Amino acid sequence: MRRRAFLAGAAAASAIPAAAWAEVGAPAFLAAAREPSGAFALIGLGPEGGEAFRVPLPARGHAAAAHPLRAEAVAFARRPGTFALVLDCRTGAVRRRLEAPEGRHFYGHGAYLGGGTVLATTENDFAAGEGVLGLWDAHGGYRRMGEWRTGGTGPHEVVRLPGTEVLAVANGGIRTHPATGRRKLNLAVMRPNLAFLRDGAAEEVVELGEGMRLASIRHLAARRDGTVAMALQWQGEEGEARALLALHRRGGGAPRLLEDPATQGAMRGYGGSVAFSGDGARVAVTGPRGGLAQVFPVAGGPAGIVRRPDICGVAPAGAGLAFTDGRGGILHPGGARRAGVAWDNHLVPVGPG
Amino acid sequence: MRLALALALLAAPAAPAPADVDAALEGHVLPRIAALADAAEALSDAAAEGCEGLEGPFRDAAEAWAGASHLTLGPLEEGGRLRIVHFWPDGRDATARGLRLLREGGEGAWTPEGIARASAAARGLAGLERLIFEDGGEPCALTAALAADLAALTGAVDAGWDGFAALMRAAGEPGNARFLAPGEAEAALYTALVGGLEFTAEQRLGRPLGTFDAPRPLRAEMRRSERSLPNVAAALRALRELAALLADAPETDAAFARAIALADGLEDPALAGVAEPSERLRVEALQTAVREVWRTAEEEIGAALDVPAGFNALDGD
Numbered sequence: 001m002r003r004r005a006f007l008a009g010a011a012a013a014s015a016i017p018a019a020a021w022a023e024v025g026a027p028a029f030l031a032a033a034r035e036p037s038g039a040f041a042l043i044g045l046g047p048e049g050g051e052a053f054r055v056p057l058p059a060r061g062h063a064a065a066a067h068p069l070r071a072e073a074v075a076f077a078r079r080p081g082t083f084a085l086v087l088d089c090r091t092g093a094v095r096r097r098l099e100a101p102e103g104r105h106f107y108g109h110g111a112y113l114g115g116g117t118v119l120a121t122t123e124n125d126f127a128a129g130e131g132v133l134g135l136w137d138a139h140g141g142y143r144r145m146g147e148w149r150t151g152g153t154g155p156h157e158v159v160r161l162p163g164t165e166v167l168a169v170a171n172g173g174i175r176t177h178p179a180t181g182r183r184k185l186n187l188a189v190m191r192p193n194l195a196f197l198r199d200g201a202a203e204e205v206v207e208l209g210e211g212m213r214l215a216s217i218r219h220l221a222a223r224r225d226g227t228v229a230m231a232l233q234w235q236g237e238e239g240e241a242r243a244l245l246a247l248h249r250r251g252g253g254a255p256r257l258l259e260d261p262a263t264q265g266a267m268r269g270y271g272g273s274v275a276f277s278g279d280g281a282r283v284a285v286t287g288p289r290g291g292l293a294q295v296f297p298v299a300g301g302p303a304g305i306v307r308r309p310d311i312c313g314v315a316p317a318g319a320g321l322a323f324t325d326g327r328g329g330i331l332h333p334g335g336a337r338r339a340g341v342a343w344d345n346h347l348v349p350v351g352p353g
Numbered sequence: 354m355r356l357a358l359a360l361a362l363l364a365a366p367a368a369p370a371p372a373d374v375d376a377a378l379e380g381h382v383l384p385r386i387a388a389l390a391d392a393a394e395a396l397s398d399a400a401a402e403g404c405e406g407l408e409g410p411f412r413d414a415a416e417a418w419a420g421a422s423h424l425t426l427g428p429l430e431e432g433g434r435l436r437i438v439h440f441w442p443d444g445r446d447a448t449a450r451g452l453r454l455l456r457e458g459g460e461g462a463w464t465p466e467g468i469a470r471a472s473a474a475a476r477g478l479a480g481l482e483r484l485i486f487e488d489g490g491e492p493c494a495l496t497a498a499l500a501a502d503l504a505a506l507t508g509a510v511d512a513g514w515d516g517f518a519a520l521m522r523a524a525g526e527p528g529n530a531r532f533l534a535p536g537e538a539e540a541a542l543y544t545a546l547v548g549g550l551e552f553t554a555e556q557r558l559g560r561p562l563g564t565f566d567a568p569r570p571l572r573a574e575m576r577r578s579e580r581s582l583p584n585v586a587a588a589l590r591a592l593r594e595l596a597a598l599l600a601d602a603p604e605t606d607a608a609f610a611r612a613i614a615l616a617d618g619l620e621d622p623a624l625a626g627v628a629e630p631s632e633r634l635r636v637e638a639l640q641t642a643v644r645e646v647w648r649t650a651e652e653e654i655g656a657a658l659d660v661p662a663g664f665n666a667l668d669g670d
Contacts, residue, residue, distance in 0.1 A: 034664065062670060078670060108670065182669070239444060262433030272665060288665035291544075292430075307430070307531060309540065312665035326664030327540075329533045338533035342664040
């Protein structure tokens with residue numbers, strides 16, 4: 001489906017009266033969390049990690065997508081989930097429940113485009129074993145509008161390149177089927193890629209190279225200049241794992257791999273999340289299995305290491321970075337604090353982007 | 354990262370730490386790390402005198418390492434030191450390749466700076482074991498240079514623990530970004546305990562055991578110096594010491610006693626017997642006993658300390 005067609009349709013619905021982010025404490029980040037009671041919640045965090053709001057979730061969430069303007073977030077069930085909830089972050093009310101269409105399930109990430117008029121969600125067409133982006137009319141009650149092929153298998157995260165309508169999709173390469181849960185069905189032939197989509201057409205599809213075929217491209221971050229950072233998860237023997245972070249810019253030749261020899265083994269072959277620093281000068285990949293994050297200068301040079309047990313979430317904060325972990329820790333450029341919850345995998349920045 | 358370092362330096366050293374963190378630091382961590390540095394220095398002193406008779410000092414250093422190798426938090430995790438002190442497992446024999454390059458570089462390259470630039474696989478105990486037990490300590494100057502490098506490295510680890518111990522004691526203090534709550538320092542020591550048990554069961558014993566059809570005796574840790582089994586016993590004794598300081602855990606202690614008795618009863622220092630059915634059974638029994646310690650420690654000590662399992666580490670998404 002062509003974007004122009006549904007954007008025209010969406011424009012007919014004028015601005016919905018809804019709270020803006022400023023009305024819910026102007027959060028800088030969203031994160032899913034597990035509370036001490038065992039209940040789950042989506043929490044808005046201020047720039048220094050203070051709690052702006054908290055709304056309950058019915059089950060463990062994965063990532064959330066923050067609407068660029070309205071105080072509204074979409075929380076995804078963990079894969080292979082078939083629902084996502086559109087949450088009013090002021091009242092905690094569930095505004096909509098998105099059901100994956102027949103033959104599809106969500107992977108747990110989504111991104112807004114068209115100034116918040118359309119939500120794109122990563123999904124599995126599991127009969128075909130192909131990735132799709134589901135398109136939802138975010139101005140019209142989140143009606144399903146159609147879908148685009150992602151140009152690969154197992155699309156996990158999708159991000160919009162800042163200031164553009166181009167979507168970068170991490171086609172992780174791993175085929176799964178709901179009948180077999182998270183079992184990986186195609187490791188012998190997996191071929192992950194990073195695809196750039198505009199109006200449903202792939203403008204560029206890039207792979208990491210033959211030696212990196214077993215590195216599933218899973219999570220993404222985009223810098224203002226369009227450089228995309230990829231966090232990787234190694235599917236081979238842990239001891240054979242290579243870089244877990246790659247950078248690519250459209251038209252910029254082969255992706256660049258970043259690794260830190262001193263701590264590469266401690267990452268245990270698993271990159272959890274990825275983010276550029278606010279000033280764009282550094283890029284971080286988290287390693288929850290080893291309790292560390294590698295922070296690389298984009299221009300080159302040795303990595304800095306941040307250590308926290310179960311560290312996973314990372315997002316730009318000020319000029320620098322913020323991190324969250326499963327013990328409740330929040331590290332930000334101004335200091336650190338600990339919340340009484342276990343932070344889930346991702347720290348999602350809030351803002352027009 | 355600069356931020357983390359700056360925050361670490363802000364940490365006030367005079368915080369009242371939980372008694373067991375202090376006890377574990379004073380009664381286990383700091384003496385074990387100091388013993389490692391001392392043993393490496395003794396090996397270096399001996400190697401500076403000549404390259405004969407280094408077997409004893411090497412084995413002493415290996416004993417000290419087996420008693421400290423689980424203390425991977427803090428200074429040992431900086432700059433890849435853990436892998437430099439002992440590069441193992443080494444499935445691709447990177448030690449042989451690294452040593453060959455060092456030999457080819459010649460004596461002019463065996464300066465402290467030259468050794469520091471060499472492959473981690475050739476440095477530390479892995480390279481020294483080959484030189485001492487396969488080549489009679491030759492070339493002497495290389496053995497001495499590697500031993501001096503190891504002494505400097507472990508000395509830096511020992512010195513670094515002053516600051517890191519202060520950081521652990523200041524868990525939960527404002528500005529302490531590494532340990533955000535008092536219980537986190539304890540939790541880190543518990544993680545070291547469990548990690549040490551896992552490494553002993555699955556690597557030190559698991560690698561040479563391989564499978565029944567494909568045993569891998571040549572993969573045993575420090576088989577050349579016949580330290581494979583003694584390292585298991587030394588690690589178990591050190592881990593038992595740590596466990597007792599972390600919590601009152603009688604079942605864990607009893608499980609340790611059973612595993613240590615099995616290790617002491619074996620007479621197969623290089624674990625070469627994994628390839629022979631009857632001897633193999635005894636090594637398998639030891640591995641089972643170490644796994645039992647591991648499971649018991651998780652149930653008894655993990656529960657006592659209320660340490661959460663990795664929420665994200667185990668998520669796999």
